[in-house]
Amino acid sequence: MELICDSCGKRWEMEPNFWRCACGAPLRWDLKVYFDLAAIEERNWSIWRYRAMLKLPENAQTVSLGEGATPLIPTPEKQSWLKLEFLNPTGSFKDRGASVLVTGLKAWGISEVAEDSSGNAGVALSAYAKVSGIDCRIFVPKGASEGKIVALQRFGAQIVFCSNRQEAAEQVMIAVQSGIYYASHTWHPLYLQGTKTVAYELAEQLDWIIDENWSVFIPVGNGDLLLGIHLGFQELVFSKVIKRLPRLIGVQALACAPIYAAVHNLTLPxxxxxxEGVAVTDPPRIRQIIAAVRETDGDIVAVSEPSILNAVDELAGLGFWVEPTGAISWAAWNQLGKPPKSILILTGAGWKTLKP
Ligand SMILES: [Zn+2]
Incomplete structure (x- = not known):
């Protein structure tokens, strides 16, 4: 039994039609993956170099667009690092989760999927679904970036416009009850098997020398990236590849910061x-996110709107066109005085925020 419910404690095996516990709470992975350095496929320059460490259905055929293996480059003062996740095939780290999830869905014979997303997760899912011959329906709240909607259209997703995120979440549930598979970046356990590869890559790119003196700055909305990175580092410690977990610094926009408010006992409007990618008012995995951050002696930081726009400009000054959501890790690093031994995850590309 490798999946655990944090709410009721019940354990489950991974099964096709199974994206949350029977009690309704989200599931997390038990620590059972042994990270074997000898099992890395050295010639494979994608997340699939770690295939032996990914939990997948039996006989799954890889669905890959070359995601992962993104550059890790030094910051201008050379004491910290930028992880260029916006260079993934559809322009965000979500490709890692979508690649593993769709690989699993294909093995299970799923032919039609639905997802509620205002942007990157929907775009990633639609691309991997397209290449797999899976029909894809995305429920999009009004106000989503036009560039992201154009990308969804490009990949042939059926788009259902909803008045807001809440309605999108309700509408997708109606579709799921009618038999369409819920390929959720927020809920599905397989998604974290994809996002955990960020931790593997960071450790490998730093010659397996990363510990509690390092901080990883991660934009957090629903937490699928932070929880994946936490899982990946947990597995590396469990397997004695690294000695200790680095500190995880979750970053939120102050304008929509429920996790920051919960951690710091604040009431915020x-x-x-x-x-927009982290504008989530009620993240289902909030308990897991807070527990992960506390376990690493990390923190949740919130940044103002002017500081986010400033971060976008400063990154552009370095030649990087990153979307505002992807720039908040830089904004938080600025706010904390640019501590050395920091890794800033630049999650999403700027081009999707363009108007068509
Ligand atoms: Zn439960």
Whole structure:
């Protein structure tokens, strides 16, 4: 039994039609993966170099667009690092989750999927579904970036417009009840098997020398990236490849910061933010996110709208066109005085925020 419910404690095996516990709470992976350095496929320059360490259905055929193996480059003062996740095939780290999830869905014979997403997760899913011959329906809240909607159209997704995120979440559930598979980046356990490869890559790119003196700055909305990175580093510690977990610094936009508010015992209003990818008012995995951050002696940081726009400009000054959501890790690093031994995850590309 490799999946655990944090709410009721019940354990489950991974099964096709199974994206949450029977009690309704999200599931997390038990620590059972042994990271074997000798099992890395050295000539494979994608997340699939770690295939032996990914939990997948039996006989799954890889669905890959070359995701992962993104550059890790030094910051201008050379004491910290930028992880260029916006260079993934559809322009965000979500390709890692979508690649593993769709690989699993294909093995299970799924032919039609639905997802509620305002952007990158929907675009990634639609691309991997397209290449797999799986029909894809995305429920999109009004106000999503036009560039992301154009990308969804490009990959042939059926787009259902909803008045807001809440309605999108309700509408997707109606579709799921009618028999369409829920390929959720927020809920599906396989998604974290993809995003955990960020931790593997960071450790390998730093010659397996990463520990509690390092901080990883991660934009957090639903937490699928932070929880994946946490899982990956946990497995590396469990397997004695690294000695200790680095500190995880979850970053939110102050205008929509429920996790920051919960960690720091604050009551904050929700407003619109330019960091649309992390504008989540009620993340289902909030308990897991807070537990992960605390376990690493990390923190949740919130950044203002002007500081986000400033971060986008500063990154452009380095030649990187990153979307506002992807720039908040830089904004938080600035806010904390640019501590050395930091890794900033630049999650999404700027081009999708363009108007068509
Ligand atoms: Zn449960």
């Amino acid at each position: 929700f407003n619109r933010t330019v960091a």
